[in-house]
Amino acid sequence: MIHHMVRCLIALALSALAVTASAGDRIEVLWLGQSATRITSLEGKVILIDPYLTKNPKTPAKWKNLDELGKVDLILITHAHGDHLGDAPEIARKLKVPMVAPPGLSQSLQALGILSPELMPRMNKGGTIMPLGDKIRITMVRAEHSSELVWKNPASGKDEVHVGGEPVGFIIELENGFRIYHMGDTGLFGDMKLIGEHYRPDLILIPIGGHFVMNPADAAYATSNWLKPRHAIPIHYGTNPALKGTPTEYVSALGKTSVKVHALQPGDAINF
Numbered sequence: 001m002i003h004h005m006v007r008c009l010i011a012l013a014l015s016a017l018a019v020t021a022s023a024g025d026r027i028e029v030l031w032l033g034q035s036a037t038r039i040t041s042l043e044g045k046v047i048l049i050d051p052y053l054t055k056n057p058k059t060p061a062k063w064k065n066l067d068e069l070g071k072v073d074l075i076l077i078t079h080a081h082g083d084h085l086g087d088a089p090e091i092a093r094k095l096k097v098p099m100v101a102p103p104g105l106s107q108s109l110q111a112l113g114i115l116s117p118e119l120m121p122r123m124n125k126g127g128t129i130m131p132l133g134d135k136i137r138i139t140m141v142r143a144e145h146s147s148e149l150v151w152k153n154p155a156s157g158k159d160e161v162h163v164g165g166e167p168v169g170f171i172i173e174l175e176n177g178f179r180i181y182h183m184g185d186t187g188l189f190g191d192m193k194l195i196g197e198h199y200r201p202d203l204i205l206i207p208i209g210g211h212f213v214m215n216p217a218d219a220a221y222a223t224s225n226w227l228k229p230r231h232a233i234p235i236h237y238g239t240n241p242a243l244k245g246t247p248t249e250y251v252s253a254l255g256k257t258s259v260k261v262h263a264l265q266p267g268d269a270i271n272f
Contacts, residue, residue: 041136104166126141146164
């Protein structure tokens with residue numbers, strides 16, 4: 001058991017070294033804690049996913065200043081919960097950037113006057129859009145979670161619960177065919193096997209914290225048996241006491257594998 005844990009720690013250390021070693025490559029994935037991710041494509045297109053930043057206890061202070069994000073070309077939201085919707089409406093309004101979200105959540109944000117229809121292109125699960133040109137494909141896929149929108153009514157000062165649509169994940173295919181699967185928040189579901197076989201993701205951003213999402217053992221099962229990526233970045237852990245799963249436990253549950261696990265710290269970027 002001790003030897004196995006040592007191997008796990010070595011694997012995590014090697015993944016951290018890869019952040020520096022791959023600095024000359026051009027696809028950049030920046031993780032900012034929880035599910036917040038910024039992807040910069042080969043041609044410099046910037047995709048921001050679930051930007052829960054200013055209130056995220058794990059986001060480094062630098063990134064709580066939204067101006068540090070720089071150029072953003074597209075925002076993707078996996079579901080309505082505050083630790084995923086986060087600062088997205090403010091960023092979309094400020095930069096006049098389109099925001100893609102689950103149907104239902106889009107309509108609620110428009111009806112409440114939070115975002116204009118012009119900033120909310122419509123799509124649904126199974127659909128593929130190319131808002132950044134014909135070289136980048138965004139496909140919305142299923143997730144197994146919930147998606148309530150809690151909104152504080154400025155007139156009453158009270159929280160209201162509105163339709164948030166159904167939770168989703170995204171398959172992002174970049175200019176060279178490299179496919180990233182951002183899983184959002186999800187438990188295990190059998191169609192992960194279909195997603196793995198059909199979309200063949202090169203990189204998965206996979207929740208491991210447990211309690212609200214997959215725990216490390218469930219995440220490892222999905223990784224090894226259904227998704228079979230070349231790379232994995234664990235996300236959605238450590239931001240509150242309930243999210244107890246750790247990258248070390250995930251690596252341990254994976255056992256002997258060809259999957260390269262990159263256990264990033266919030267604020268770390270890795271290139272592919």
